[in-house]
Amino acid sequence: MLFEKRKNREICLSKRSTGMPQPDNFQIVETPLCTNGNSDVLIRNRWFRVSISTRLMMSEEAETVEGIPFPPIAIGDTLADAAIGQVISAPTNSYLKPGDYVFHPYGWREFAMVKQENCIFLGTHIHHPAAYLGHGWTAYAALSKGIQVHSGDVVFISSGAGAIGSMAAQIARKMGAKYIIGSTGSLNKVEWMKQTLKYDQVIIRGEGTISEQLHRYAPDGIDIFVDIVGGEQLAAAVSHTREGARLVLLGALSAELADKESTKFAPVEIDSFSLIVKGVTMRGYSADNNPEMFSEWIARLDEPEWAEITFSSTLFKGLESAPLALQAACSGKARGVVIVEI
Template sequence: MTAIPDTCREIRLKVRPDGLPGAENFEIVSIPLPIPADDEVLVRNCYFLVSASLRMMISKGAEDVEGVPFPALREGDALAGEALGEIVSAPANSGFSPGDLVLHFQGWREYATVPIAQCRPVEPGLPDPVGYLGHGWTAYAALTRGVQIRPGDTVFVSSAAGAIGSMAGQIARLLGAKRVIGSTSSKEKAARLVSELGYDAAVFRGAAPIVEQLAAAAPQGIDVIIDNVGGEQLQAAIANARVGARVVILGALSGQLVAEGPGRIAPVELDSMQLLLKKITLRGYSADDDPHMHAEWISRFADWLDAGSIRFPREIITGLECAPQALARVINGECFGTVVVRL
């Protein structure tokens, strides 16, 4: 345990962005160390996740929407996001003790007071604590509960170089997929998907139309679509789907990262005749629907890491002051894998 300071820093929303956010939309503020209420713990954050989904919380016009798990933030609010921290103090009989590691949603700050009910204890097993913040469990839950991989499946993962996608392709292979294809934003990242993460092929924006690239990469068609993007990429995947294909929608980056608006809608035009004739099923899925899956994922992730059968691509950025620039890089598609800030 480190010495407890009298003050700490947090990043606040200074001005709601009208479009994609930049560093000028945020400010770092020093505040008195927060005092926990009777039903709260005091946590010293060690790492927090940098996610493009933050854009939906902070954009001009963003409001709370039923079903959206990210609350809208107002100017002056501290930012929020998934974090891993160490308990500094906890009420008696809370189930927590100083030194315990917990996951919670009050990142973007050095210290946080967190309701006991909103803390999830960290299950032991992973050699790198950053692994607990990775989105491998989202991919794992989607591929075991949102849809079941069948031996011989051809799987397409959109945004395959992102926090979810960089794990989804590997997990699909470990669960029995025969061929795994990913999409990404550049030729360089497409090459890394194949050389580093074992994708059989990768398509990328800016080359031929995605629908044509997918037809070449999956000439026999696609059985499972793990969609993090929507838009053109979902259209292309449906066009190349086989009869009985299963689609699991995990995200909507085509809407979240559009240059204008709050990023909370992602329109896409799909050919319902294709859905009908191919008997395609579509399902929206969130790993939060199956929270018990987290412990199962940690166990399997640890085993796969120990066996050397999976990689965990991540970028670790040190210092709270670097977080706004990290967010801009994530939104601009410059990163590969999970991005976290280390405090």
């Protein structure tokens, strides 16, 4: 192992959280920058994503939640999330060169040592960082592989201003959807959702029932539901489906961002008869099942007809800002994906 004079700074978990993570749950730790001789890629991180799932992974409940798709974070662990960095050095004969941009899973730190097979080469120049760190590819995979959008579809997207939702609306439109409704709990996002993300109507969580609002904006029902919230929004969507509707379930924020406790247990009462008589397809889907869709999504962005996609993101500057960025992501203060630039 070679030790360079430079130090690495990384954010570790100092104590488990209950409810909303607070700054004292984190600690910035300085470590010597050690490189594994010639076998790994040394990367200077430039941007990393802050995901709301971190709240559950670092919480006191994390150990006990059944079926959690990611490992709990232990005290002393460095946090991690998708990152974009530039190569400083790479193994001899590597196709990677100093200065290349790569995508990898080790954010929340200034430098990362990453096995070459865990790096995705992005190029010597890149699109907006949110093109890679955002959930455009998740939404693209869900609407291509999870379910299919048909021309003229009426679409409802829960958490329509969030990381997945802000992209799902634009992608569904590109795929032929005619009328798109999104939901938010933040009144101050409504105009932005209409003007920038091109939603036709916005449903407000907490202003009357979701069912009443959905009925008002889609009196003849919906063809597609992209669900990121679950709970009342899923129940309302099921009741307002049209014949042959397709529902893709991606997240359950109503449980994950519940005020007191973060949980993956998301029970909901739905009208199953409505699914049967209308031949509705309801599918739980994870984009991780189709990792090949990441590069297909990035390739799409070079096509002229996809060029006007807006990458919605809320940017925080400096490694120290990451704990605040996580709070913003979980509290409704952010739009689109939350990114820390370092």
